[in-house]
Amino acid sequence: MKESQKSYMITVKDFNIFIRECIPSSINILFLGKGPSFSLLDRIKLDSFYTVCLNHTILNVDKCDICSIIDIENFIETDEVIYNKAKYVAMPWRPHMKAKNFKPTEKTILDFAKENIYLQKIIDESRLLLYNTNSAAINNFNHAPDVSINDLYINNGDSLFGMFCKNLIRSNNKVIYSLGIDGGNVYADQFSDLEVGGEVTGVGYCKSIEVINNIEKSANYKMIYLKDILK
Numbered sequence: 001m002k003e004s005q006k007s008y009m010i011t012v013k014d015f016n017i018f019i020r021e022c023i024p025s026s027i028n029i030l031f032l033g034k035g036p037s038f039s040l041l042d043r044i045k046l047d048s049f050y051t052v053c054l055n056h057t058i059l060n061v062d063k064c065d066i067c068s069i070i071d072i073e074n075f076i077e078t079d080e081v082i083y084n085k086a087k088y089v090a091m092p093w094r095p096h097m098k099a100k101n102f103k104p105t106e107k108t109i110l111d112f113a114k115e116n117i118y119l120q121k122i123i124d125e126s127r128l129l130l131y132n133t134n135s136a137a138i139n140n141f142n143h144a145p146d147v148s149i150n151d152l153y154i155n156n157g158d159s160l161f162g163m164f165c166k167n168l169i170r171s172n173n174k175v176i177y178s179l180g181i182d183g184g185n186v187y188a189d190q191f192s193d194l195e196v197g198g199e200v201t202g203v204g205y206c207k208s209i210e211v212i213n214n215i216e217k218s219a220n221y222k223m224i225y226l227k228d229i230l231k
Contacts, residue, residue: 002193003098009128010121010129011125011126011128012128012129013088013124013128013129013130014124014129014130014131014132014146014147014148015090015131015148015150015163016131016148016150016167017127017148017167018088018129018165018167019119019147019163019164019167019168020167020168020169021031023050023106023168025169025170026046027049027050027170027177028049028050028085028097028177029050029164029176029177030044030046030049030050030051030052030078030176030177030178030179030226031054031055031123031157031160031161031177031178031179031180032051032052032053032054032057032061032064032069032178032180033054033056033156033157033179033180033181033182034054034055034056034187034188034190034191034194035180035181035182035183035186035187035188036114036138036180036186036188037055037179037180037181037182037183037188037225037226037227038060038067038180038186038187038188038190038191039188039189040177040179040226040230041060041061041179041180042133043126043181043230044226044230046061047100049177049211050065051063051064051066052064052065052066052067052068053068053086053107053161054067054075054080054117054156054160054180054181055067055071055078055156056074056077056092056191056194057070057180058078058081058082058085058151059081059190060190060207061113062085063085063086063087064086065086065087065088065090066086066087066088066089066090066129067082067085067086067089067182068089068091068156068160069082069090069091069095069156070091070095070096070156071089071096071098071212072095072096072097072105073097073099075089075091075095075112075116075119076093076116079116079118079119079185080110080118081105082118082122082205083118083121083122084128088128088129089122089127089128089129090129090130090160091109091128091129091130092109092129092130092132092144092150092152093108093109093130093131093132093133093144093147094106094107094108094109094132094133094134094141095107095109095221096100096135102105102143102187102221103135104133104135104141104165106141108127108144109130110123121132126154127198127214130144130147131147131148131149131150131163131230132139132144132147132150133149133150133151133152134149134151134152135152138151150162150163150166153208153211154207154208154211155208157174157178157181157208157212158181158190158208158211158212158215161176161212161215161221161223162211162215162219163229164176165215165216165221166219167183168221174220174221174222175221175222175223175224176221176222176223176224177223177224177226178223178224178225178226179222179225179226179227181208181212181225182213182225182227183209185187205209224227
């Protein structure tokens, strides 16, 4: 890492450490994805949750605690909204790119910050939650030093669930709520103008729920699908 890059690293936070140390153990966590059940959003009191928006879902809320982005294009398409609505932004050191078949890029988050004023401001304001990925290692890209590594599975939802289950320290309340994480390849009407995204592993979105089920068993956590409660 260049000396100029090292200075930027002072302002970012390790995402894994942040999950362990900065998310209250008593609060209910809610993941918001773009699946069809997102249409039930108006039946939820978001202020009751620690809210984590995945990608474009931040367009449909007033604010959120964390916005999680893996593909850099998703940030660019919503950058000003993310800057204004998200308290923190979680992204990998080497973001994935749709233009590269949803694979990690040789460019780092700091390279992209030079091209995007909102990403730069988020870094400068210590609002970036950073992590390395196993996908970058597979492609022989160097990791950011002194930053933890997380596994990416099929998409943002199951990958984020794995990160939280690995790092949350709770003796009870070992559940994470979700809306719009439905395991299919169809979006809610609010996102009908968006092209369905890519997959980290290429095995299909329908396998995402299977991945979540396996994480539940290994981590002794449970994902509660609010769509089942709000029927």
